């Protein structure tokens with residue numbers, strides 16, 4: 273009995289969320305809009321759902337009425353001359369006119385929304401370039417030069433609320449600011465999709481596509497890649513943290529300072545020890561390279577080469593450095609020179625040359641990497 277009561281309650285919830293425009297919090301509906309264009313899309317969705325619901329109710333009532341009243345076993349005799357009556361003649365014209373009227377009512381607002389979405393001259397206060405790769409997102413704030421990569425948070429388990437929906441570094445954006453989002457990818461089609469704050473377009477290799485957002489409320493917004501981009505498609509979630517303009521400026525300045533400090537460290541003359549490089553290298557490798565080469569360095573036979581015992585990872589250091597800097601053309605092995613500085617690449621290579629029994633004893637220094645760039 274309680275089960276049925278609950279079912280009725282949740283069905284009522286769905287219907288009322290369709291009928292009542294501001295039942296945003298309902299878990300059966302689209303996410304609560306936090307951007308003016310998304311609000312328009314949401315309103316369109318509510319309007320079409322309402323129209324569809326009304327039509328469905330009317331049609332269902334007519335069908336049920338006919339099933340009950342027009343039964344042969346009740347002696348009902350079909351009207352053979354319906355088409356000769358006034359309604360029978362004019363219905364062929366009136367019904368399509370009515371349907372077209374409904375279509376135009378929807379098309380008018382839909383066209384307005386599409387116009388807003390494809391406005392090529394839209395103003396923006398700042399621009400973020402978003403690059404999809406198998407299987408992570410990289411962000412670059414073109415105004416301040418801040419850039420970083422956002423990876424799946426692998427520490428969560430299926431019991432956690434945001435399992436597979438959380439990242440190590442979220443995209444931080446200020447509220448009430450017009451942000452232009454530029455989309456591209458380094459490999460296959462991806463699609464940066466955060467439904468509460470922005471409409472979506474495909475990210476296409478070799479092209480730049482564009483969307484915008486103007487986040488109205490502070491908070492955390494989550495999304496996913498919306499183009500099937502390979503076996504890791506489900507493991508490249510998106511998290512956007514919207515903060516006040518002041519907090520954003522503070523965060524941005526911190527990032528700029530941290531990047532400058534890291535660059536200074538990478539280009540200093542310091543000779544790094546094996547322990548320092550192994551620790552740095554292991555962290556970076558597990559975060560970025562293990563997706564394909566695996567934490568064990570054994571790769572996936574036939575797909576991702578093993579680094580454990582590999583001739584390249586134990587042979588000539590220069591060739592090894594070149595492979596990591598420039599990738600291997602025509603394979604999934606990307607060029608990493610733009611994503612890591614010399615220190616990071618030196619650490620990763622030192623790790624690869626000494627982990628998993630690859631005991632070469634080589635400690636690669638940042639200047640060795642700089643020489644190969």
Ligand code: HEC
Pocket residue numbers: 406557560561562563564565575576577578579582583584585592595596600603604605606608620621624
């Ligand atoms: C998207 C999957 C992927 C990721 C991520 C990846 N690799 Fe690779 N890597 C490959 C593939 C595929 C090859 C084999 C290329 C070929 O056919 O020569 C390869 C080859 C290599 C080789 C040469 C191995 C050999 O024996 O020829 C090295 C070294 C290497 N990768 C290092 C790295 C490092 C360092 C990282 C992280 C910064 C990394 N890879 C991230 C897919 C990947």
Ligand SMILES: [Cu+2]
Pocket residue numbers: 404405461462463497498499500501505508
């Ligand atoms: Cu993707």
